[in-house]
Amino acid sequence: MNWGSWALSSLVATLALSTLMALSQGLGLTRMNLHFMVGTILTANRDRARLYGFLLHLVNGWLVSLLYVFIFETRHYVSCWFGTLLGLAHALFFLTVITSLLPTLHPRMATERHGPNSYRQLEPPGFMALNYGYQTPLWVFVSHAAFGAIIGALYRLQ
Amino acid sequence: MVPDHEIVRQFSCTSGELELEFELVPRPRYGSVVPAIRNFGNLGWRIDAGRGVCWIRSSIPLRFKDGVAHACAHMRAGESAAFSLSYTENAPAVLPPLDQVPHRIETCVGWWTRWVSQMRYDGEFKEEVIRSALALKLMTFAPSGAIIAAPTTSLPEKIGGGLNWDYRYCWLRDASMTIRAMIELGYWQEASAFLDWMLHATRLTQPELHILYTVFGNRAPREWKSGLRGYRGSSPVRIGNAARDQLQLDVYGEVIDAAAQYAFHGGNLDLAMQKALAGFGDYVLGHWQLPDEGIWEPRTGRTHHTHSRLLCWTSLDRLLTLHAQGKLRGINVDQYKKQRDLIGDQIRRRGWNEKMQSYVSELDGDKLDSSLLLLSWYGFEKPDSQRMRSTYAALRNRLATRKGLLYRSESLPPEGTFAICSFWEAEYLALGGGTISQTRDLLQTLATYQNDLGLYGEEISEETGEALGNFPQAFTHVGLIGAVLSLDQRQKGEQQLAHRRESANAGQSHPTAA
Numbered sequence: 001m002n003w004g005s006w007a008l009s010s011l012v013a014t015l016a017l018s019t020l021m022a023l024s025q026g027l028g029l030t031r032m033n034l035h036f037m038v039g040t041i042l043t044a045n046r047d048r049a050r051l052y053g054f055l056l057h058l059v060n061g062w063l064v065s066l067l068y069v070f071i072f073e074t075r076h077y078v079s080c081w082f083g084t085l086l087g088l089a090h091a092l093f094f095l096t097v098i099t100s101l102l103p104t105l106h107p108r109m110a111t112e113r114h115g116p117n118s119y120r121q122l123e124p125p126g127f128m129a130l131n132y133g134y135q136t137p138l139w140v141f142v143s144h145a146a147f148g149a150i151i152g153a154l155y156r157l158q
Numbered sequence: 159m160v161p162d163h164e165i166v167r168q169f170s171c172t173s174g175e176l177e178l179e180f181e182l183v184p185r186p187r188y189g190s191v192v193p194a195i196r197n198f199g200n201l202g203w204r205i206d207a208g209r210g211v212c213w214i215r216s217s218i219p220l221r222f223k224d225g226v227a228h229a230c231a232h233m234r235a236g237e238s239a240a241f242s243l244s245y246t247e248n249a250p251a252v253l254p255p256l257d258q259v260p261h262r263i264e265t266c267v268g269w270w271t272r273w274v275s276q277m278r279y280d281g282e283f284k285e286e287v288i289r290s291a292l293a294l295k296l297m298t299f300a301p302s303g304a305i306i307a308a309p310t311t312s313l314p315e316k317i318g319g320g321l322n323w324d325y326r327y328c329w330l331r332d333a334s335m336t337i338r339a340m341i342e343l344g345y346w347q348e349a350s351a352f353l354d355w356m357l358h359a360t361r362l363t364q365p366e367l368h369i370l371y372t373v374f375g376n377r378a379p380r381e382w383k384s385g386l387r388g389y390r391g392s393s394p395v396r397i398g399n400a401a402r403d404q405l406q407l408d409v410y411g412e413v414i415d416a417a418a419q420y421a422f423h424g425g426n427l428d429l430a431m432q433k434a435l436a437g438f439g440d441y442v443l444g445h446w447q448l449p450d451e452g453i454w455e456p457r458t459g460r461t462h463h464t465h466s467r468l469l470c471w472t473s474l475d476r477l478l479t480l481h482a483q484g485k486l487r488g489i490n491v492d493q494y495k496k497q498r499d500l501i502g503d504q505i506r507r508r509g510w511n512e513k514m515q516s517y518v519s520e521l522d523g524d525k526l527d528s529s530l531l532l533l534s535w536y537g538f539e540k541p542d543s544q545r546m547r548s549t550y551a552a553l554r555n556r557l558a559t560r561k562g563l564l565y566r567s568e569s570l571p572p573e574g575t576f577a578i579c580s581f582w583e584a585e586y587l588a589l590g591g592g593t594i595s596q597t598r599d600l601l602q603t604l605a606t607y608q609n610d611l612g613l614y615g616e617e618i619s620e621e622t623g624e625a626l627g628n629f630p631q632a633f634t635h636v637g638l639i640g641a642v643l644s645l646d647q648r649q650k651g652e653q654q655l656a657h658r659r660e661s662a663n664a665g666q667s668h669p670t671a672a
Contacts, residue, residue, distance in 0.1 A: 025248050028209035033249040044159045108159065115200025116253040121159050123201070123213075123251040131204075132250060 009154035014061025020143040031132040083152020091144035099125040161244035161252040171233040182227040192225040210247025278344035289612025290635035299373035303351025308628035314392035315573040325628040327370040334415035339639040365437030404451040411469025418476040422657035436488040446470035462521040464509035465529040474498035516552035527567035528579035537658035541590035574617030574626035581637030588644035
């Protein structure tokens with residue numbers, strides 16, 4: 001495995017994903033704020049949550065990209081298009097499996113079944129994260145496709 | 159965690175029984191949209207509102223029908239009900255549980271109580287000043303420090319008439335008196351934030367200033383008429399404000415005077431601020447002779463207003479004072495002095511009507527308006543000078559009502575009396591135009607026109623005493639605080655409006671021009 005290539009490609013890809021998601025929030029297309037959601041795992045403070053979330057998401061990007069790189073290496077093939085396909089699969093997994101597990105996994109997220117309590121107060125994403133806006137799935141697909149495409153384009157096989 | 163924005167309501171039945179009925183009719187975009195509403199069970203009801211969402215949560219069952227939320231309950235002594243309406247637009251919503259509402263109300267009240275306890279004024283009109291300071295603080299946009307003129311649009315200046323304007327913007331005109339009120343009440347942080355906002359918001363257009371800005375520092379939107387019926391049939395309901403395209407030269411004096419007060423009280427004018435102020439001064443040098451729309455923003459065209467000249471004079475005078483104190487560099491002192499004296503001479507010659515024995519609204523004119531009371535506020539005329547005394551007498555004669563309130567101008571269409579003009583009158587009396595007892599009497603009279611929460615609108619109906627115009631009005635409350643502070647300083651024998659002391663002396667040193 002090419003560690004240097006992995007570190008660089010996943011850093012650029014994660015920053016691109018963050019930028020695209022932030023852009024979509026700024027344009028009012030979705031309320032999915034990954035940094036805020038990840039950061040509130042650690043703190044209830046809004047401002048600090050965004051910073052912690054950004055750093056944690058960066059680390060998460062590196063870890064998840066290990067799986068991408070593992071697939072590239074085992075198949076001895078890497079390309080922008082292959083990366084994009086993996087990114088779309090990643091987005092689908094996130095929207096269906098992760099979002100449904102989030103209210104259970106996230107210590108500050110409320111559930112529709114029990115409602116908010118003194119600790120769990122964050123609005124849950126719902127199916128396909130549609131609670132955060134009907135365009136949310138589209139932007140999750142777009143940003144994760146970009147994530148995969150960048151790793152696919154930048155990673156060099158060992 | 160706390161939501162981005164939230165309104166909570168708690169109803170408690172303290173004795174007996176009561177029927178509680180709750181209704182919420184969400185209609186975003188000025189009533190043009192019936193939003194999509196969805197029940198999320200224990201999370202509450204979600205209302206889609208443009209870019210964001212509202213969540214409504216209730217401790218008693220809530221029903222939605224035709225876009226209207228209803229809840230009713232029969233409550234007995236000791237029972238209570240809580241409601242929460244929150245709004246968010248750039249992140250997942252935070253939905254605090256309703257059982258925390260009493261605690262959060264307590265925390266909120268504690269914060270405001272501590273804020274009020276920092277106030278330095280402790281005189282006879284303390285309650286009125288507290289309510290006014292609270293109104294100003296509540297009209298402050300915390301992230302930027304901007305203070306809006308009023309939180310409403312198109313509450314009418316004449317019931318059933320068309321004098322309906324959108325005041326949900328920040329007028330630079332309010333700067334000087336607002337900074338003075340905040341600083342002298344002890345709210346240095348708020349004054350500093352407001353000044354920072356003002357110089358930051360205007361950066362893109364400097365040295366030219368617009369009349370009004372949004373709380374984000376953008377130019378106010380173009381004016382358009384909504385289809386709403388209006389308060390008591392007073393239409394149109396306007397969105398945006400056409401004054402944004404006007405030329406009002408007095409705003410330069412207001413902004414510069416605000417900075418001068420800030421510096422006089424110990425604030426530091428950094429190099430960027432100094433550069434901006436010098437730019438404003440240079441702009442005034444090149445434009446003070448132009449006609450403008452003036453302080454009352456009539457939509458009938460431009461003319462040469464005495465008040466605008468006064469503030470141009472103030473601009474140059476304050477910058478010269480700041481320079482003399484070593485707080486400002488980069489101005490052409492000789493040119494500033496020459497032009498200041500030219501403006502002063504023009505006000506004394508053409509702003510004064512010999513036949514009427516009064517200063518007048520427009521150069522070479524014969525109409526009056528209450529902004530002439532500010533000639534002494536800005537230090538141009540001593541309040542007890544013969545000219546100011548006879549101008550005051552003329553104003554009382556032409557613009558005062560039987561109940562002692564003042565209209566703002568003879569040249570404007572019929573409307574209510576203008577609340578801040580009466581506070582300017584009280585301050586004029588406090589500054590030396592009258593006695594302490596005259597000032598107190600007037601302030602006590604004006605206190606009878608506040609509502610049960612101590613709030614004032616822009617105007618007061620002469621017939622009914624009810625508030626007219628947008629409500630509550632920051633400028634009116636700034637006027638109240640200013641008048642009370644000047645009265646307090648006079649009672650204590652302290653220097654009043656000390657930042658322009660030298661200017662007042664300078665004004666006295668040109669009697670030949672009169």
